Amino acid sequence: MKHTIPQEEYMERGHMACLGCGGAHAMRYLLKGLGEKTIIALPACCWAVIPGVYPYSCMDIPLQYVAFEVTGAAISGIEAALKAKGKKDGTTVVGWAGDGGTADIGIQALSGAVERGHDVKYVCYDNEAYMNTGIQRSSATPRGAWTTTTPVGSTKAWKQTPKKNIVEIMVAHEIPYTCTASVAYPEDIIRKAVKMKEIEGPCYMQILAPCPTGWKYPPEKTIEIARLATETCIFPIYEVTDGKYKINKRIRDDKKKNIIDYFRTQGRFRKLDETTIQQIQSSVDAEWELLKKKEKCFGEEI
Amino acid sequence: MKMVLSGNEAAAYASMIARAEVIPAYPITPQTKIVEKIADLIADGKFNTQFIKMESEHSAMAAAISASLVGARTFTATSSQGLLLMHEMLHWASGSRTPVVMVNINRAIAPPWNVWADQSDSIAQRDTGWIQFYCESCQEVMDTTIQLYKICEDNDVLLPAMLSEDAFYLSHTSEPVDMPDQDAVDTFLGKFDPPYKLDVENPHSFGSLSMPHQWYMEFRYKIALAMEEARKKIVEVDREYGKIFGRSYGGMLDLYRCDDADIVLVAAGSMSSTIRVVVDELRENGAKVGFARLRVFRPFPAEEFRSLAAKVGTICVLDRSFCFGYEGAFFTEIKAALYGIDNPPLVRGYVIGIGGRDVTRNSLINIINDSNNPEIKGPVDTWVDLKRC
């Protein structure tokens, strides 16, 4: 059998993730990149349940469960304590939070941690809503999506505002490394994890982790849908190293798929009208063009 | 080494002499001098510690908990609104069994804005699973901070502790303070070595899910047991500290001229010094008055109060805080401790000094005279020194 990713596993079978959980993929791949000398702090999110109930855990690495809004603060404390104890060298300190814990309630602690320049890696597994509490909208929910707090109804009350661009917020902190990734591309996640491990200083990674339960699609489609998100350019895969942009999954204009192909795969977009789809298509196109310009203006070529 | 230090400076020096390894903190009046002094000590190369300038008190406590789980000795300081913002993480600290030591400057809660002495902030944290101390002097701030590490880091205790000192009366008042010798403190405290750590060599998860039929309730019971252990440890450590360093503070309840007293005043914090002066004055005039200083509020010195109650006729409880809808917390808890004893004393409650209002000699004399008033039959909560409109 061909192995395009490392064979070592740092999480065990028997975890509590739903069938086809993109969040389970994301952790599995991240740990393959980071290796066993990793300490994770994780707040309230699906992953607060996935490892299993006391006294069992699927994790082969040290893990601290923290309060919802403190992931950034917790990893700051862990990093400082490891330094105080002379144990920091060779150990990677990781904050692992969902999109709500990152873009909403945890954004203050995250901003504080990266601004202070701790040698920490913050990874957001982005399933685009509060999934553990039952699919409530977060600021990272994309425009047009149904959630239990943006029920569509007769007034078409799907989420009206765009997805908060937390990646660019991190870039604005001028940290050494910021990137997006997707469970559709494990090799890319692992490469980026290795890169983060080698960089001394704060890094941010946002992994698109589709959720069958919340996005309303059959569990076998997780990887396929994640791939479509990148092929339609609604979730581009890129990295920003010391301010220099690089698109890692380049989508040629003639290969770029329409957003409708992505929306059709998921129940959460089922009731969207033609006008809104067109509006979203235009904004996806504009964002993609902007990203390409950023790569050209602030890319590695210069 | 003798120095002239404010309460805040004494706290900063104590964190240094106790060798706190990680200090996540956020500035708030009137605690600021603590973080500034720590920053100075680090800048001058005298203090080797990881000082994290956090972006909020809530985050400061979160970072302290994580650092403690790694096995680092941690210190932080806050006050009032900052302490209230920390509230969620205070529970997290005790639930994680992390012996974080914190100095809290007792300051009033807004609105209206008021930065002066008031114990409502720490009283509101009564049920968070923290050990709570109240100090009377800058020297006691220094000594108690050191004692707290010894108490909290004991493997039978492993609970966080806060030391409270009144805003400005103590935080900004300078007194001669003796800082103990570093080697002696090192020997006294030893190294912090909790049974489990966040450690890549020996991985564990901390704080995972526990269902109703599993072990959540038992973990809470363990905290209750640890508080009982702390009760013994507090007295033991204060005694041991006294033997080594020559100063001790009466364990849980610091009694002053109570032996043959008819009336005993109970209070915590900086007003204690004023009360001692008044007690001395009244004693000279032949009145049998004593003072019991509540040094520790959690665990609560219930047994100590029962012993005291057996000997006195009246206990006047002075609360520098108020629990709306009932009465001052010290008043409530002391009465509860005395429930069911034979011949209980008259217990009277006085709310005093709220928002930093001075607690004067005259206020105290009035309270003592009031408690002697034979017309008063049962316990009543009285607000002292209210303005007449």
Added chain:
Amino acid sequence: MSDEHEIKITCYDDLQPAPVTMGKSLVFKTGSWRTMKPKIDLEKCKKCGFCWKFCPDMSIYEVDEYPVIDYDYCKGCGICANECPFDAITMLEEDLE
């Protein structure tokens, strides 16, 4: 294989001071959640490793270079069947097998 990970706690005296995990999730046989069961046709398998790579439950392992499904833990999500480029995996209803 999972019995060795069973932790015995009978009273609070056995508890650590804080909730610290001591055992592995292997005690949870998540295969019992399954309603659809993947089956690999080794004739069609080209050993590309996609099924192993994309399994969110680490429930595909390798024997003699071929993928084998660990039904103790496989939840039956069907990602392996969906991602197999050679249609070598089919999903069957659990009770029809």
